[in-house]
Amino acid sequence: MATTSLLDTSSASTSVLNRSRTVAGPGYNRWLVPPAALAIHLAIGQAYAFSVFNKPLGSLISGDPNHPAPADWTAGQIGWTFSIAIVLLGLSAAVFGKWLERVGPRKAMMAASLCFGGGFLIGSLGVHLHSLALLYFGYGFVGGIGLGIGYISPVSTLIKWFPDRKGVATGMAIMGFGGGAMIGSPLAVALMNHFQGSAPQGVAPTFIAMGIIYLLFMQFGVWTIRVPADNWAPEGYVPSTEHSALITTGNVSADNAIKTPQFWLLWVVLLTNVTAGIGVLETASPLIQETFSDKFMGTGRGVTAAAAAGFVGLLSLFNLLGRFFWSSASDKLGRKVAYAIYFGLGILLYALIPTLGHNLQLTLYVVVACVIISMYGGGFATAPAYLSDLFGKYQVGAIHGRLLTAWSTAGVLGPLIVHNLHESAVEKGLTGAAAYQNVFYTMAGLLAVGLLADLLVRPVAERFYEKGPVTIEAGSH
Amino acid sequence: MTQQPNSSTPVSDEPATGGSVVLAWLFVGIPLLWGVSQTFIKALALFK
Incomplete structure (x- = not known):
């Protein structure tokens, strides 16, 4: 009997996450692929809004952003969280690129959603325990891997679906990464205000909420994405001879x-x-x-x-x-x-x-x-x-x-x-x-x-x- | 023994209607527009 493990990387697996289970059937509308890609990029683009946590994270002990306590984290210490995430983005994109090509976009998107959402959850524990190392590991390291895999996960699929408009298709997805901060920043502010009374600066519960929200939001991309069948081409598509x-x-x-x-x-x-x-x-x-x-x-x-x-x-x-x-x-x-x-x-x-x-x-x-x-x-x-x-x-x-x-x-x-x-x-x-x-x-x-x-x-x-x-x-x- | 689909075997998909495409775009478009509007409102402070 074939394995049914969700994250089994075997190409013969019947896992619903495998590339073989994501090949589009006749009638699939390729314009469903960009929103699937956007769901991933809009979520991980939140990373650009991490600075919204700088002041609250820097005053977890004192409770006053303008008068941090000596034991509070400094801006420099907090800034490293984002830097680690960006470095891990590049490294994981480079390391996991070939794996992504093999297993397909759905499994990669699922891995990205688990890492990115999980990174928030581990980070929330770091905030709760006031452990900088755990914050770095959670949001920076684990979340950063989610950023890297998530960033590249829809790109080759989009290019295959839109050979006639490669720039438009990838532009739409990568636009989402730019837009993610615009959603992530006001969302974080609203959540921190909501949880203000229940935890220092409301940061830890905000991290938990955002981890869950993004994990669920990214599932839309996971389950909507499809790869085109072999030799599929858009109707009437003739490869351009220009340039x-x-x-x-x-x-x-x-x-x-x-x-x-x-x-x-x-x-x-x-x-x-x-x-x-x-x-x-x-x-x-x-x-x-x-x-x-x-x-x-x-x-x-x-x-x-x-x-x-x-x-x-x-x-x-x-x-x-x-x-x-x-x-x-x-x-x-x-x-x-x-x-x-x-x-x-x-x-x-x-x-x-x-x-x-x-x-x-x-x-x-x-x-x-x-x-x-x-x-x-x-x-x-x-x-x-x-x-x-x-x-x-x-x-x-x-x-x-x-x-x-x-x-x-x-x-x-x-x-x-x-x-x-x-x-x-x-x-x-x-x-x-x-x-x-x-x-x-x-x-x-x-x-x-x-x-x-x-x-x-x-x-x-x-x-x-x-x-x-x-x-x-x-x-x- | 279960027959394994190969990499190019299409899975059975219901043909996507225009409605499902619109819904998919709304799912990502609404939060994006909300974020853009929040940013735009903040940016207006620059010109006051």
């Missing part, structure tokens, strides 16, 4: 992909795009308050903390919109041209920001920052389609997982560059826009490196192609 030089007809395995210069050029492309973007996102609130403070704008006319929070919200919104808009546009423009725009236009806009700050042109400053962040989001969302163009559909999810190590690297590099350059400027006595001038010029330089890497991308040599027919769905010969 064909960079759209391969072959298939490259994940192990071979990392031996190609194209993979590492794209790694640099993602690294530079994300490093520059994180630099702005990370510092957005102090940046706008210091650049447009009362000192420069006149008493009572400077940007307040509340207005700065609005600026951060606006950037999140454009991060989300950019993921869909730019990725969809790349279907028409071609991926290489799309990235050339992100970098070329990005260099100009990053270099322009300090001048706008010096001249106190607030509205234009906000508009330019929003365009910059939209292209940061676009860079994330266009990556899977670019990989599919270059390496084929065979193991694109696994290749994407390995590419995401660039994100983990950027997550450390971006804030490091910004903090060092800003601190050095402040030590020299610079204030306002001048204190951030070198940050933006450095980021423009980084984007120039990214542009160069993008321009160097050429079609993958045929010697890296898989020999003979490959089974796309099984990810094996």
